[in-house]
Amino acid sequence: MLEKLWTMTRFLSDSVQKRFNLRIVFFITLLSFLSTLVYFYFIYNPIPTKPDLCRIWENDPNKSNTSLLWWQWACLIEKEIDKPYPYQCQNVKTVGNWYICWDKPYRPRKPCIVYSFGINFEFSFDDAMAERGCTVYSFDPSMGVTDHKHSSRVYFKNMGIGAKDVDDFIPNFDGYVQLTQRWKMRTLKSIRKMLGHENAVIDVLKIDIEIYEWPVVANFLQDEMFQHVRQFLVEWHIFPNEPNRAEFQQMYKSFTELEKVGMKYFYVDSGSRYHHYRYWNSQSDMCYVNTKFKLPSQ
Template sequence: MLASAMNRKVLAILLVGVGCLLVATLYKMETLSEFVKQIRTQSIGNTLPLPSPMVAGAEVKPTPAKLLKTHDEQIQAGDKLHQMLLKDPNEYKCPDVKYIKNKMEGAWKYCGDATFALKKPCLVYSFGINYDFTFDDALGNLGCDVYSFDPSMKTKEHRRNPNVMFYPTGLSGFDNDTFEPKLDSYVKKKTTWKIRTLKTLMGELGHSDRTIDLLKIDIETSEWPAVRNIIDTGMHRQVKQFLVEWHIFATYPAKETFEQLIRILQDLKDAGFRSFDKNPHVPNLKWEKFNLQSDFGYVNIKFSS
């Protein structure tokens, strides 16, 4: 009797242990699932949305770029980005580069050769204004329909002139009506923004079937998830010319995502985009202050109307 009671007690303890182990395993699986979900939806401040092979028509790799865990891997990827963003030569010779000087810094350059020239009824999407409409007004004066976007400005939706329309909306890799941006030199206090993917935004504006003759993006690191989404959803096929300022700051994008940034640049090239102009900023290559920035002009050599 005593032995039987002890056996039952041992069995009960084992069953409790197995139950606890099962609960813990399910909890970890739920946590992992939530972690993956966050990776696919977060902004660039921590990590990039990973490319999904399930998007219809997407030109993506079968497996996403890995997160880099070791210091050596991160340094190697940083060297690769330094080469790609600042040192590699241009890939397309544009015989007619047009300049539009900004009020605040530098100039935007676009290709005006016979293949990529801006002609009525040209469509321009310009993301990142910072109160300087020089670029947008200049293209509006050419007769293009220009749509300007910047959620960081204290400016409401309005028609600036007959050819330039402004929206306080941001561009990223996902849609969110109450996105909370990181606090930095552009965002001084906590706020919320309306952000959209390019595909969603074009749908909302009735441009789903139109060609973007020129897409300009200067959005302080949010270009990475935005471009990832543009490629994954196949929207790059509707873009003839692409101007962008690439940003890599000391703390974001996170260094473990550097392989994902390399993948974006490679996928952009595979999609048909070739650089005709590059303006590298002075880098900081000290690892704790690592900073790379460069203005690029691309044309889409695979574009077909």
């Protein structure tokens, strides 16, 4: 009797062990399958490049500019960027990590003023402009650094440029913002008033502010801020999930409005372009001179 009981116990134990082993094998197989999917979807081919929606749409015989989708407005923006330079600068100088046109009508004049928005601890442009005798105001609320004098001619402000004045702006998470922050933001009109520059020439206005340039430039146009700016440097961004898709028509309008107010670019550096339904990205550095520049009335 005891022997039969022992045999039955061993049989049950072996059955439980086999079922347990099968579960382990099933779990490992499932994990391997999911790992393979993740590898091929995100790692082996992290950025899909085909089909290129802009190229497909460009060759569409029924293409029109009415009732466009957000990505079609993005294609039109890139088409504008890729046009021949409307201004041919004869004396382009590398200044830090940007380019300045030193042609006589547009070159900075001492005592020159430079506004630089978006630093991320990279002051090469700001320092280089200071070495050329300009007073530079550097702005970046993402660094977590208080207002200070960076060097003899460079003044840092813990503040951002915005489309409206707010004290508790909450930015999106990205490569520069990985914790919840609250920023002080001011329009260019308010910043000029704060610094006593309402009747001053801004020789160079530079913004590299990670997708926020679109509403900010729209605000510049609305407030007529470009008329007393000699040169404008900007990095345009379109990220896979930003800006909001509903804003692209207004983005195109603001972009094309720049030339109407006299801003003509003399340098472009575009890259990271991907036009896929699953991954859309586009970035361009552009440098403009103001062909309708005028001195402020004193």
